Amino acid sequence: MPKLSAGILMFRKAGATLEVFLVHPGGPFWRNKDAGAWSIPKGEYNEGDDPLEAAKREFREETGFSVQGDFLSLGQVKQAGGKIVTAWAIEGHRSPDAIRSNTFSMEWPPKSGRQQEFPEVDRAAWFSVRNAKERILKGQLEFLNRLATQIAVTQAREQK
Numbered sequence: 001m002p003k004l005s006a007g008i009l010m011f012r013k014a015g016a017t018l019e020v021f022l023v024h025p026g027g028p029f030w031r032n033k034d035a036g037a038w039s040i041p042k043g044e045y046n047e048g049d050d051p052l053e054a055a056k057r058e059f060r061e062e063t064g065f066s067v068q069g070d071f072l073s074l075g076q077v078k079q080a081g082g083k084i085v086t087a088w089a090i091e092g093h094r095s096p097d098a099i100r101s102n103t104f105s106m107e108w109p110p111k112s113g114r115q116q117e118f119p120e121v122d123r124a125a126w127f128s129v130r131n132a133k134e135r136i137l138k139g140q141l142e143f144l145n146r147l148a149t150q151i152a153v154t155q156a157r158e159q160k
Contacts, residue, residue: 002084003044003082003084004046004084004086005043005044006045006052006055006085006086006087007040007041007043007058007059007085007086007087007088008040008041008055008058008071008088008089009021009040009074009087009088010059010067010089010090010091010092010094011089011090011091011092011147011151012091014126014128018128018129018147018151019127019129021092021094021126022039022124022127022132022136023038023039023041023062023063023099023101023121023124024038024039024121024123025037025039025121025122026101026118026120026121026122027106027118028108028118030122035134035135036135036137036138038125038127038136039136039137040087040136040140041058041059041121043058043061043062051086052071055087055088061102061120062099062101062102062120062121063094063099063101063124065094065098065099067092069090069091069092070090071088072089072147072150074088074147074150075146077139077142079139079140080139081139083139085139085143094124096123096125096126099124101121103117103119103120104117104120105117129148
């Protein structure tokens, strides 16, 4: 059985520009990585769990923010390693400077025998979809495309 993960892609409209809220993974491995390192706030859940509830929990754990409202389904994407990620989008406005992430422990430096705590997410930012496509993990790029398509369809309907 593949690993299951669920997440939330928060978006906002800044004039005519669609922006998305992405997080950067914490820890020493990701410290100096930018392009292809950012992610939607997400995390694993067990088969039988409610994926949307898991996505809300993971968003809260990684950012410190709770989310509620009308979620847009972005479907599932199977990543290169076999993990299946299910995502939803929601319009919102959160300050990247106010995130409060949970932490994880790992041996650092390697083979030192010392455990250190690191934030699961070390920063967050708003990006235009175009800029986000350069920064997001390749396995999550499809979620940006799906969101942009859904927003364009919704705007076209509203203009009629």
